[in-house]
Amino acid sequence: MRLVSLLCVGLLSLQVSCGQTNKEVVIGFVEGLSGPFANIGEVALRHLHLEVDAVNRRGNLPDGIRMKVIPFDNKTNPQEALLVFRSALDAGVDYVFQGNSSSVAIALSGAIAKHNRRNPEHPVLFMNYAALDPALTNEHCEKSHFRFDADVNMKMAALTEYIAVRKDIDSVYLINQDYSYGHAVSAAARSMLEVKRPNLRIVGDDLHPIGRVKDFSPYIAKIKASGAQAIVTGNWGSDLTLLIKSARQMGVDVDFFTFNVGMTGGVTTIGESGVERVHQVTNWHANINEATQENAKLYRVKYPDVFEDAYYGSIRRAVRMLEKAMIESGTHNPEVVGRALRDMEFADDAGLVSMRADNHQLLLPLFVSKLVKIAGKNDLVDIEHTGLGFETLAEIPAEKTRMTTTCQFE
């Protein structure tokens, strides 16, 4: 009896693999796949599949291994994310991809670091493709965390540079989600606008609960009453789409300065009324150059029937840099790959990017773009079949986006 139970225990423990003995490296996509942000979780998953399939097709990874993606639904909730991370570990995950919601990212980053300290034989890396709270590369920085998109301060610096030259705007309204990321956006906007345009009035600063407000008309009425000429928001997902929807329905014609309007549904919602008025600061959009247009078209080729167009340049960057790190280090062991990722330079479609070794923040060119009509502009790619697309207004080179950091890896 004892022998049988010992045998059972032995067989069971064999199932907990760390991916190293198998011919595949497991990428755990721990993201919100249900709840108010399910649609953008699905979009990100599609981007991930596209890139991982391309890597496997190229077949250049060491030892002929392949990448495999397993999605885990964290319901955009930090506690759920931690629970689901445990099941991801049981599935042998090596790399965790997450980005929607900085609060989840901070929780995950801490959990992954703790796991790595307690289980040094099964290291896991956190590839953050969209959680922009600066804390992740400052006071909450971890050696296992790498961010592939510019943080709030980097993006707001770029955006406020552009707002500063718009002499026709003398009042702005800030509206953001009420959690760490939204607070960071609001604080950055205030402090940077104060320096760059001291005579600009900030006539309002609202924080609304994340993912819960379905009807933004009270906020839009308030914005209207304040007389603001521009709205600055870091909102993402349905929070941005609904805000724009209310603004459009109530005929509030202000300029929008956003981080994410090119994401799912934003352009379709604002429609033609947003032409020349809606701006975003991003690390990628389809019309930066021919290479980005190519990648946008590749996404359409793989997913001809979905609603959205290519958006997450950060996911492609993360997967390709991961591939390069694995090839360079000759292994897929996350610890070795992590060391190769630091200080790595990579020629992305939008420009040259490099990973900072001091806080694992990617230095990358940022683009302030505005919505324009595609017709008559040869070769611009449109979004969601609306005949509208983005045109770069200003490019901020990678080195100029560098911010000081308080990060100290132990």
Added chain:
Amino acid sequence: MEFFLITLLNSLSYGLLLFMLSSGLTLIFSMMGVLNFAHASFYMLGAYFAYQTGLVFGFWPALFLAPILVGVVGAITERYGLRKVHKFGHVAELLFTFGLAYVIEEVVHLIWGRAPVDYRIPESLNFTLFTLFNTQYPAYRAFMMLVSVGMLVSLYLVLTKTRIGLIVQASLTHPEMVQALGHNVPRVFMLVFAGGCALAGLAGVLGGNLFITEPGMAFSVGSIVFVVVVVGGMGSLVGAFIASLLIGSIQTFSVGFDYSFIDLMAALGVIIDSNSSWYAGLSITISQTAPVLPYLLMVLMLIVRPRGLMGTRET
């Protein structure tokens, strides 16, 4: 002035939508004594049915079809579910509807997926009705108000002027007597339950494209409906009407007020600056607490007047 008028109109349309939802709930409660936890799920089903039938038939036929379909689902639930559970008491009925809410949500996940569906306002209603000062008022909200008021008026007429309405009213207070007089009271119960669910379904048809149609919508709206019913008083339609308008106004107007306790103190001449250790708590503005205010009202109501504003039946 503009802000006040626009917000008033918005709160009216939202309040009337809430009333459509809560009137069904309060009717069911006053008839059968069971608090239907799955009521918001029927609201969600109404939105999804409208989306699905709208794909085939268009919005206007869906406006009539979807509530009828939801009513049928409600009738089936009552006949084969609630009636069987009824003999085990109120708690069992409550638990049944609670479980039903989860089941409906998972069924929606299975059929339509976890992401929001693209249920849109029909093009025929997607225009500006009028422009108040500088703000446009969308026609769809006015249409929503029109349908809500029309539905209320017809509900009132049915309940007071028709034979079936009289029987329903009588069964509300004297079910045994009505049964003794030869009417099929269980069938009346089923009709009322189906009617209440159809009302929720109609609210879903209208609200689903104004707010997003997604599997989480039942959960987000369900709590507010309960606040309305508690504040208005269980079993009172007029109370539900007043409470839904009140809650709608509170939720919509409170966003516009950026005053905090600190501002109140400043108006009285007491300056509290950021060095005070209470600053973080006291500087919370009304607009930041806007989502919480209806629940605060519910708690206050339960403490001060548990019957609700016009309640006729104890919980």
